[in-house]
Amino acid sequence: MSDFALSLAPDAAAVAQAWLQSLKAERRMSPKTLEAYARDFGQFAQFMAEHLGGAPGTAELSALTVSDFRAFLARRRTQGVESRTLARQLSGLRSFYRHAEKVGLFRNAALSAIRAPKLPHAVPKPVSPEKAATLVKADALALPDTPRWVLARDEAVLTLLYACGLRISEALALSPSQAGGGFLTITGKGNKTRIVPLLPVARAAVARYLDLCPFALAPKEPMFRGLKGGTLNARNIQMLVARLRGALGLPETATPHALRHSFASHLLAHGADLRVIQELLGHASLSTTQAYTEVNRAHLLEQYRKAHPRR
Incomplete structure (x- = not known):
């Protein structure tokens, strides 16, 4: 059972499962990348279930506000998650919502107003x-x-x-x-x-x-x-x-x-x-x-x- 299955209403869980399947079939993502996306989305679903007082369905996911998304990112930040991981989670959420819109189920414009955290400029550090x-x-x-x-x-x-x-x-x-x-x-x-x-x-x-x-x-x-x-x-x-x-x-x-x-x-x-x-x-x-x-x-x-x- 996926990490998000217990935190979402059945209709929303089905959309999430179809999204992951599309990433595997269309974008040919590796199993480890898919596992990370599923885990990230599971954390989002669990937070929203607590935040909203119940397992959200597609109607609730489509109605989330900017404040709701920011509350999730703020919770992850307090848990010690770094900017790079937050950026990946935000990217995964956008991918999920793009999929839902593409297949004609629902959309959420609030997510486009969320700015990704600024990432540190990392330069590779080779040895001599x-x-x-x-x-x-x-x-x-x-x-x-x-x-x-x-x-x-x-x-x-x-x-x-x-x-x-x-x-x-x-x-x-x-x-x-x-x-x-x-x-x-x-x-x-x-x-x-x-x-x-x-x-x-x-x-x-x-x-x-x-x-x-x-x-x-x-x-x-x-x-x-x-x-x-x-x-x-x-x-x-x-x-x-x-x-x-x-x-x-x-x-x-x-x-x-x-x-x-x-x-x-x-x-x-x-x-x-x-x-x-x-x-x-x-x-x-x-x-x-x-x-x-x-x-x-x-x-x-x-x-x-x-x-x-x-x-």
Whole structure:
């Protein structure tokens, strides 16, 4: 049962379910994105049920005022929700109401008067090539009894993040059959498919792990495994990098995703075309990729201030 099913009247719950189905079929949203939208809408529905004194139906949803929507956002803010999450929830609500209007059920003009919260200007924070290479080795915390296959696994995962610019979820979803050639076919956010070169260093790291892995791996199942043989969890890699960060004296910004940022920034610094980087990262919009030009400018200014005699 969906999160919102108990908080909405049946007619409104049916509209919400049809909306999510349309996002899946027409916009091809990933299961995780759909899960986030459903969770966000569930929180909205639960608040409105409390706010209005009963489960709202389509009539009540169409009659909500600017004050009602603002009350929901204010409640979420008091619960410690950040601006980026609030903006996503507002975007989801607008999508829901657009769907309801599109299929001729109801509309609500009040939502257009709500301004999205201002988001902080975030610039990607890559690590230097030297620090990235040290981090990828993943052996700074190795103990004498650490299994060799675990070290090889960790190095292979981190190498894929840095050498191929993958997200953690993308790296951990790879199967042995995908990693056998010179290119990876990756299905990323929004089910967008891209082709990424599998560099020799990454291919060698993966081959070393596959050679040492003690578990039987099906050709088309995820190849990275935990100690007991189950599929490796993203949290394991996040915790590994957090420990490596402390051992290597790296900043808090040195996360697994920072290796993806480093992939893009280092390519740009060495003259790669921005459109090519966009394709390699799987960004739907070039404006997302353009954030790395700011990183490059900041680095140039830093070097200029250090080296120029009239600084």
